Amino acid sequence: MTAADDDGHGFAQYPLENVHRLLEPGPVVLVSTFDGQRANLMTNGFNMPVAHGALIALVLGPWDHSYDTLRATGECVVAIPSIDLAARVxxxxNTSGRETDKWRSFDFTPVPGAVVRAPLVRECFANIECTVADDRLVRDHHLWILEAERAWFDATRRGAGEFHHRGDGTFSANASTVDLRDRMTKWRHLTAD
Ligand SMILES: Cc1cc2nc3c(=O)[nH]c(=O)nc-3n(C[C@H](O)[C@H](O)[C@H](O)COP(=O)(O)O)c2cc1C
Structure with a gap:
């Protein structure tokens, strides 16, 4: 830390262009789409819940083939992989469905869902079938608001759980969890299973 960085409060300045790294570590997810002929997968690290219940936001941009499909179909599956799948995810x-069948190349298994035509990812411990609820921020920010229509969970595959991109090609795994449900006095309804 240089003197210019230190305002006397003990913090070093953090580069603004890297601020996303401080907030990014939600789970890395796979987004599955189906364009009417072929199913595809992309990897997504910019995502968040938006409302209790079923609204999810994710950034998916026009550099992705999946963008065109999501725009055309209004549907996708958000699948949550566990840490053992990190390298394949x-x-x-790092590849595009424009030229590669990623299901085959990276050994993921498509299985039919119930509501949308994009397949679930069998290897993931959770799969959320989604429709586009709001695309008003897509043009400016590539930010899609999705509504979960059906969700699937396989507890046997959760294993060590989801993993998180730290924004720079390093990933953190969930280590131990801390159970503070007793202290969530104002939010008791959130702590039920
Ligand atoms: C760890 C990781 C996280 C990524 N996060 C995002 C993201 O949040 N949004 C996005 O549009 N692309 C993201 N990408 C890039 C897409 O996954 C990549 O462009 C992919 O090749 C798109 O595939 P497609 O062309 O078949 O749709 C990420 C890539 C990696 C490796």
Missing amino acids: VDVG
Whole structure:
């Protein structure tokens, strides 16, 4: 830390262009789409819940083939992989469905969902079938608001759980969890299973 950085409060300045790294570590997810002929997968690290219940936001941009499909169909599946799948999930994010069948190349298994035509990812411990609820921020920010229509969970595959992109190609895994449900006095309804 240089003197110019230190305002006397003990913090070093953090580069603004890297601020996303401080907030990014939600779970890395796979987004499955189906264009009417072929199913595709992309890797997504910019995502968040928007409302209790079923609204999800994710950034998915026109550099992705999946963008065109999401725009055309208004549907996708958000699948949550566990840490043991991390290397394959990164590989999915380094290739495009324009030229590669990523299901085959990276050994993921498509299985039919119930509501949308995009397939679930069998290897993931959770799959959320989504429709586009609001695309008003897509043009400016590539930010899609999705509504979960059906969600699927396989507790046997959760294992060590989801993993998180720290924004720079390093990933953190969930280590131990801290159970503070007793202290969530104002939000008791959130702590039920
Ligand atoms: C760890 C990781 C996280 C990524 N996060 C995002 C993201 O949040 N939004 C996005 O549009 N692309 C993201 N990407 C890039 C896409 O996954 C990548 O462009 C992918 O090849 C798109 O595939 P497609 O062309 O088949 O749709 C990420 C890639 C990696 C490796």
